[in-house]
Amino acid sequence: MPYKSPLQDTKFVLENLLSPHTDLDISTIDAVLSEAGKLADNHLAPLNHFGDKNNPILRQDNEVQTPEGFKTVFSKIAEGGWIGVASEGEYDGMGLPGRMSAAINEYWHGANMSFALCSLLTQGLIDAFTLVGTDEEKRTYLPKFNSGVWTGTMNLTEPQSGTDLATIKTKARFDGENWRIQGQKIYITYGEHDMSENIIHLVLARTEGAPEGIKGISTFIIPKYLKDDDGNYTIRNDLKCISIEHKMGIKASPTAVMSYGENEGAIGYMLGEEGRGIEYMFIMMNRARFDVGLQGMAISEAARQKALEYANTRIQGIPINKKKGTPIIGHGDVKRLLLCMRSLTEAMRALILVSAEIMEKAHSGNNDCKMKEGFLIPIIKGWSTELAQEVTSNGVQIHGGMGFIEETGAAQYMRDARILPIYEGTNAIQANDFMFRKTLKDNGITAQNFIKEMYSECADNKEMIDVINLASETLNFILENRDDQEMLSCVSFDYLMGFGYLVGGWLMHKANLKAQEKLSTNPKDDPFLRGKILSSEFYDLHILPRIQTHFRIVMKGANVIKLSNDSLI
Numbered sequence: 199m200p201y202k203s204p205l206q207d208t209k210f211v212l213e214n215l216l217s218p219h220t221d222l223d224i225s226t227i228d229a230v231l232s233e234a235g236k237l238a239d240n241h242l243a244p245l246n247h248f249g250d251k252n253n254p255i256l257r258q259d260n261e262v263q264t265p266e267g268f269k270t271v272f273s274k275i276a277e278g279g280w281i282g283v284a285s286e287g288e289y290d291g292m293g294l295p296g297r298m299s300a301a302i303n304e305y306w307h308g309a310n311m312s313f314a315l316c317s318l319l320t321q322g323l324i325d326a327f328t329l330v331g332t333d334e335e336k337r338t339y340l341p342k343f344n345s346g347v348w349t350g351t352m353n354l355t356e357p358q359s360g361t362d363l364a365t366i367k368t369k370a371r372f373d374g375e376n377w378r379i380q381g382q383k384i385y386i387t388y389g390e391h392d393m394s395e396n397i398i399h400l401v402l403a404r405t406e407g408a409p410e411g412i413k414g415i416s417t418f419i420i421p422k423y424l425k426d427d428d429g430n431y432t433i434r435n436d437l438k439c440i441s442i443e444h445k446m447g448i449k450a451s452p453t454a455v456m457s458y459g460e461n462e463g464a465i466g467y468m469l470g471e472e473g474r475g476i477e478y479m480f481i482m483m484n485r486a487r488f489d490v491g492l493q494g495m496a497i498s499e500a501a502r503q504k505a506l507e508y509a510n511t512r513i514q515g516i517p518i519n520k521k522k523g524t525p526i527i528g529h530g531d532v533k534r535l536l537l538c539m540r541s542l543t544e545a546m547r548a549l550i551l552v553s554a555e556i557m558e559k560a561h562s563g564n565n566d567c568k569m570k571e572g573f574l575i576p577i578i579k580g581w582s583t584e585l586a587q588e589v590t591s592n593g594v595q596i597h598g599g600m601g602f603i604e605e606t607g608a609a610q611y612m613r614d615a616r617i618l619p620i621y622e623g624t625n626a627i628q629a630n631d632f633m634f635r636k637t638l639k640d641n642g643i644t645a646q647n648f649i650k651e652m653y654s655e656c657a658d659n660k661e662m663i664d665v666i667n668l669a670s671e672t673l674n675f676i677l678e679n680r681d682d683q684e685m686l687s688c689v690s691f692d693y694l695m696g697f698g699y700l701v702g703g704w705l706m707h708k709a710n711l712k713a714q715e716k717l718s719t720n721p722k723d724d725p726f727l728r729g730k731i732l733s734s735e736f737y738d739l740h741i742l743p744r745i746q747t748h749f750r751i752v753m754k755g756a757n758v759i760k761l762s763n764d765s766l767i
């Protein structure tokens with residue numbers, strides 16, 4: 199059975215864990231989800247394995263040919279208006295709330311993550327132009343992005359400048375009329391491809407005479423094609439793709455080395471103000487990091503579906519107390535793996551959609567939600583992408599030897615998922631952000647508020663109360679040791695993971711209560727709701743204990759790292 203967009207699961211979270219949105223009724227939610235689901239299942243998913251085997255090709259003329267079928271499906275998605283799903287109607291967007299965009303994006307990434315990266319990046323540019331573009335820039339770019347006629351890329355990374363963007367060397371000089379950009383960017387996702395008429399690159403570069411470090415960096419809009427005298431975009435800018443990478447996963451998405459300004463200098467237009475490039479990137483980063491966490495959840499769901507199907511069909515051994523011929527799902531350990539995949543995926547989905555609502559409110563000016571958004575983003579990115587490693591690996595395990603063989607597609611999910619903890623700020627950066635900026639910078643107030651909210655909502659769940667108390671103790675430890683930043687940096691990852699599991703546990707507990715409430719008013723035995731309760735009970739007993747490990751490591755495990763001599767490692 200191929201990938202199927204999990205509409206019922208999405209609706210369960212939207213209807214039970216979020217407050218209703220004034221502009222959304224149930225019939226709109228149903229219609230949008232089911233249309234998007236059909237596109238994902240019928241058009242994107244069938245190209246997933248094919249694209250993994252038939253990778254993009256860099257031609258002699260420096261143009262990139264995407265796998266057969268990608269271009270046609272991209273037009274379908276674009277014509278349906280799906281790229282601009284949350285963009286304003288004024289610029290031809292659908293104008294739907296962020297929660298709907300998040301819900302739909304799960305289906306695109308679950309069906310075909312390599313393909314969906316192109317629209318993910320274009321949505322990032324939609325956000326960038328909406329936030330810092332001039333009215334003219336909005337009029338020029340947003341309708342083109344929303345309709346998918348043009349797509350966008352983010353160009354931050356250079357060979358010497360990955361995590362630390364302060365060392366960027368790409369130069370921008372003003373020639374009296376235009377900004378001219380020169381430099382090389384690496385690992386640029388969809389930096390070159392044949393799915394849109396024009397590609398708009400957002401490029402970080404250092405202006406002439408600007409100060410060293412991040413203050414000297416500005417953001418430039420660099421189109422592949424520039425406008426001619428007739429107003430058409432036909433003039434080739436001075437930029438090209440000089441190679442594409444051979445990768446472990448997401449092989450169907452072209453990852454380009456881009457060269458800017460080998461001749462007269464690529465023409466670029468400064469976005470916003472000079473010297474504020476990194477600041478703008480940080481504004482966009484919340485969205486981008488949210489999307490990468492979402493990718494982790496989406497690919498976990500896809501891996502889970504594949505494993506479940508295999509477990510229901512493969513016959514091997516007679517499970518204890520079962521009849522001969524019972525498929526492997528009858529074995530206790532296979533059930534454990536499947537339940538683990540399910541409960542982790544459901545916890546991630548709940549976190550992502552609940553956070554989408556918080557982000558909607560944050561963007562309309564709610565300060566409390568702004569703090570919550572900032573706090574949750576590193577958890578969404580870091581925790582969900584770590585879980586995606588475990589879930590996709592469990593998927594391989596359930597397939598036994600066949601999991602290691604490429605034909606089944608289980609291995610592809612695991613390979614594709616491996617990039618997630620790396621790009622958009624490695625998980626080390628998420629962990630440090632969570633420890634230092636999101637916890638210590640506000641004296642632990644947001645963390646404390648979350649702890650209080652969880653405490654009051656989980657009063658009847660002893661497992662949760664135990665770990666919430668431990669979270670409180672851990673937070674106090676961190677606040678007491680705030681001056682020893684080196685020590686805290688050695689355990690920031692465990693702090694992030696512990697908190698991730700905690701927030702996941704809280705949302706799974708709420709889902710459990712809602713499912714029980716619905717079952718009590720519905721005398722029919724509903725396997726869907728029973729499944730939700732089972733998944734939440736599994737989370738309580740098998741996943742919550744991990745929090746103890748992570749938080750104990752925070753309180754006890756730092757010095758063995760801090761005081762270790764590099765030569766002994």
Ligand SMILES: Cc1cc2nc3c(=O)[nH]c(=O)nc-3n(C[C@H](O)[C@H](O)[C@H](O)COP(=O)(O)OP(=O)(O)OC[C@H]3O[C@@H](n4cnc5c(N)ncnc54)[C@H](O)[C@@H]3O)c2cc1C
Pocket residue numbers: 352353354355359360361362384385386387388445448453617620621622623624625626627630
């Ligand atoms: C497939 C793919 C697609 C990508 N797409 C894009 C794109 O579209 N646009 C773009 O600009 N970039 C893109 N990137 C680049 C990506 O964002 C970087 O690879 C990533 O930020 C890490 O940088 P780096 O590779 O230089 O690793 P490094 O920065 O060299 O990091 C190496 C290791 O050191 C650790 N480390 C580094 N600094 C710290 C620190 N301060 N604290 C703790 N640990 C640290 C890291 O966590 C990591 O484990 C892509 C990369 C890949 C592989």
